[in-house]
Amino acid sequence: MQRADLAATVRAHLPAVVVALSAGAAAVAGSYAAAGFTPAYVVAPVDSVVTRYVPGAFVTVAVLLLGDLGEQLSLLSATALAVVLLGSLAGLGRAIAREAGVGPLAGPFAGVPVWAAATVLTGRPVLALGAGLAALFVVSIASIAGRVGTDDVGAADRRRVVGSAASLAGLGIAGWLLGSRRGTLDASGAAAEPAGAGEVSVATQQALAEASEKSFDVDGLEPLVGEEFYVVDVSSVHPQTATDEWSLSITGAVGDETTFDYEDVTRREPVREFSTLRCVGEQLNGKKTDTALWTGVRVGDLLAAADVPDRCCVMAHGEDGFFEEFPVAALREALLVYRTNGKPLPRDHGAPARLIVPGHWGEIHVKWVTELEILDEPAEGYWEQKGWHGTGPANTVAKLYVNSDLDDGRKRVAGHAYAGTRGISRVEVSTDGGGATWNGVDLSEPLPGRSVWRQWKYEYDPPGGTHEVVVRATDGEGQLQPREASGPYPSGASGWVSKEVS
Known part of the structure; x- marks a missing residue:
């Protein structure tokens, strides 16, 4: 009897669950259509929470066993959580509307809380409309489908499920097409450069030519400076900040906090330096080690301009929420770079600016860097909190x-x-x-x-x-x-x- 009661309860609530999850999935698709694969996409902040708080054991397994698939798994998990979260809000709104006797308004009752949640998560109320309107549409279609035709409750439930699924499919396809186009356009123009930024200086051309001359011509062997450079990040959705919106703040154990904008950095005499980065998570004979010619300024000069006293350590913060700690002595020798191989720094590599800390593992070369927090005492960075110890010099x-x-x-x-x-x-x-x-x-x-x-x-x-x-x-x-x-x-x-x- 208990088993029969349970089955009846599941059957009674299953249509509502399907409609709610369909609305949640549609909201995610609508957000993608409006924002593309950018930080305004509703999955992005959820992914940040997942990567920030996931236990270190899970991170280690993902790095060692899954490799690049680990990032995709993180994104998939964040997407599922976003669907459940937004779907729950849509389902709650729909239930309130029906309980209040205003079933025809179930769509707006579902769409408004979804829009509000997307706004809170992304901070972009206009783009969040993509999520809210998509949820509104799916719930409205399900509500209309349930009222059409026979008064049979089971048939009405089936029509709601079919209606929500059909509308979800349509929105999903449209969202993928629009979001893919939007993400591509945003990625290409994410960090708009000043006029002339695409020009490669004579000094850079000469340095790259020297690297080419010194490289062995061996089939299958990457030259000293190749066209490709590995990409590893804890965040699946990368920040995009225009150069005129970016700034670097020096905070913490300093007299007065100092901020440098992009023009403050780029008008200084540029430093060009070849430097190799090796990922701490790569296998022994892996291919996550690459070299580029980086252009930027010495961080030591910025610290001197900010009158930073001798301190123990620094916590470098990226706009994606990543943070890593290492000695101030290493920071003084680091570069704050804005170009690679003579070209503006790509979005995937930290545009508008990132750190290059010669000789250290790749994890402390913080991308999208926005803050250098000077510390009096050591603290744990992201990877140290996950059980790794890769802030020191790279192994031979x-x-x-x-x-x-x-x-x-x-x-x-x-x-x-x-x-x-x-x-x-x-x-x-x-x-x-x-x-x-x-x-x-x-x-x-x-x-x-x-x-x-x-x-x-x-x-x-x-x-x-x-x-x-x-x-x-x-x-x-x-x-x-x-x-x-x-x-x-x-x-x-x-x-x-x-x-x-x-």
Whole structure:
């Protein structure tokens, strides 16, 4: 009997739940249609909450096991939460309307709280209308469908479900088309640059030409400065701020807080510097290490202009809610950059401005940086709160990417080596599994920079059959990288890279 009662209760409430969830999904689609994939999209603030408060164990699993799929999982989770949240509000409004005897007004009763919630979440009341009107439309269609035709309650419920599902499908398709177009347009114009910003200076052209000349021409090996650069963020929806709206504030343990706007930064004498970034979460022989020519100003000069005293640490804050702590000494040597490889900094890489801290793991090169909070005592940044320890100098690594056969029957192996500001002095290869013999390799000339990788290549006569190739690096201070392999968690991957070659 209890099971039958439960089944009857589920059947009685299922249509209302379906209508509510359809309204919630339509609200998300409507928000996407109005705002595109921007911070005004209602899922964006929900995603920020998810990434901010998710337990560290979940973050570690996502980084180690899912890789790039972890960000998509976070976005999917945030989308589901947004659907449930907005759907619950729409369902509540619809229920209030029916209880009050004004069922024909169920649409507005559902749409208004959804619009209000979207406004609170995004701070954009006009764009939030996309969510509110979409929920209003779905609930209104369901209400009309339930009143048409026979007085049979079951038939009316079925019509409500079909009506809400059909309207959701239509809104979903329209939302995806409009939102995709809007997101593309916004991304391309997210950080409008001053006139002439697209021009590449002669000094930059010369530096990039030098990097090209120093690069080995090896098939499958990325040049010293490539066209692509890895992207890793805790936020799925990236901020977009126009240059005339951006500013950097220096706050915390300082006499007077100081703010620099974009013009304050860009009118200073530019500093151009090659620098390599390596993600703390990448696997030992992964491909989340890249190099670019960055243009900006020294943060130390900004700190001096702001009369910042000697302090322990800094907490750098990004507009996406990310925050990371590291020593002020490292900050003084950092760059606040606004161009990469001579071009305006792309949105995905932190436009209008980001930090570049030579030699340190990629996580402290905060993107979309808006505040430097000077601290008297150490504090935990985002990744430290999740159990990681990647604010220090990057580990030494030699990577093995290329394994090819040459026309003369010899083998060629090649890769990159990086050791932060310590530099790379030597790379060695063993073709017997790291046993009796080690051979020096050809190294590319180092780029002019404090923290840059080098390419390496080695050609040899292969022994018969399958053999193990091992590569190791020695930094500029004479320290051989540790042999024992360790994973990314918690302090970055380390160890000798090896591959079976046949």
